[in-house]
Amino acid sequence: MTQVTERGESLSSASALERGRAAALTASFLRGSIAACLGLGTVSVLVMALWISSPYPDSSASGALHVAFALWLLAHGVDLVRPGTLGGTPAPVGTVPLLLTAVPCYLAHRAARDALEPQQGRPQLTAIGAVATVSGGYLLVAACATWYAQGGAFTASPLRAAIFLPLVVVAATSVGAWTGTGRPPLPLPRRLPVSARAWCGRTLWSVGARRLTGLALRAGAASVAVLLGGGAVLVAVSLIWHVQEAETSFLRLSVVWSGRFAVMLLGLVLVPNAAVWGASYGLGPGFALSTTATVGPLSGAGATSLPSFPLLAAVPQSAGGWPHWSAAAVPVAAALTGGWLTVRKAAPAYVDRSQAWSAGGTALAAALSAVVAGGLTALLAAAAGG
Structure with a gap:
């Protein structure tokens, strides 16, 4: 009788554990769906209000x-x-407003982070489980949105949606899950041989390597922040310089306040894109207006026909001279910021020389931070350019 009772209690506890796990997975799935609906609802409210x-x-x-x-x-x-379109030829819309992108990315990130918060009476989800369930709920709503959008004035490519939607959502939820677990260091792959795991533990995954990587990431991110801030300053200065053209373009696009508000809203969501374009201008390569026209410190827009839009009034029509060459101060400031942060961490003031990093380690950290800054800048340029 006692054995039967104990077996019944163990089965009951196992069943309760399974129900709790299923409830946690379901709640995480719903978090993803709710995050997608919140982002979709935010955009829908703005569009319907306009x-x-x-x-x-x-x-x-x-x-x-x-x-x-x-x-x-x-x-x-x-x-x-x-x-x-008026000409009858389908027109692509590929420029992604980065400020608009920040909304769904933040919602997916927060949903995955909150899914890993411990809840009384439910088992703790793993990071992979949270990413899978939150992404699944989010992508279910995204699939429905893709299907619904096919019959409107703008159609989305199902193939592009099948590629980019999972990439963006899984990336955002992965970062959210990593944040929810306390930002732990990445573990070594389990299938590595013992000798390879031991070598990685002594080199790539050692305490010194993690410290070096963390410093490079922070310094590189700070450099990119300064670069984007400088790009935004360049755009603002150019807009002030061409304020009359920008005002004329703004007033020409619409004669009613609702239309002008829509133009202003579109300009605001494109401000991060403009900051990236300004940073590219300061770096030297510039940015492309079309397949044949590129604007940079050494080449202006010239006679290139541009649509009437306030932000495009800031595009320089000429090149050369100190007003254009002075844009090089932006990447210089970004590089100095990364170097200063690296040296400040590697060789702090008022510490013993033995506690400071070696010259080789400091140089390696600075080089890695430059690689991080270059990679982030290239990624942002690709996202901002469409």
């Missing part, structure tokens, strides 16, 4: 909702196509 306030809407409420869904997909890097 549609309601417009005195001359050119579509129905359903059409405006289709546009909202398409813009939400664009925020994830999915290229759109506008088939109904």
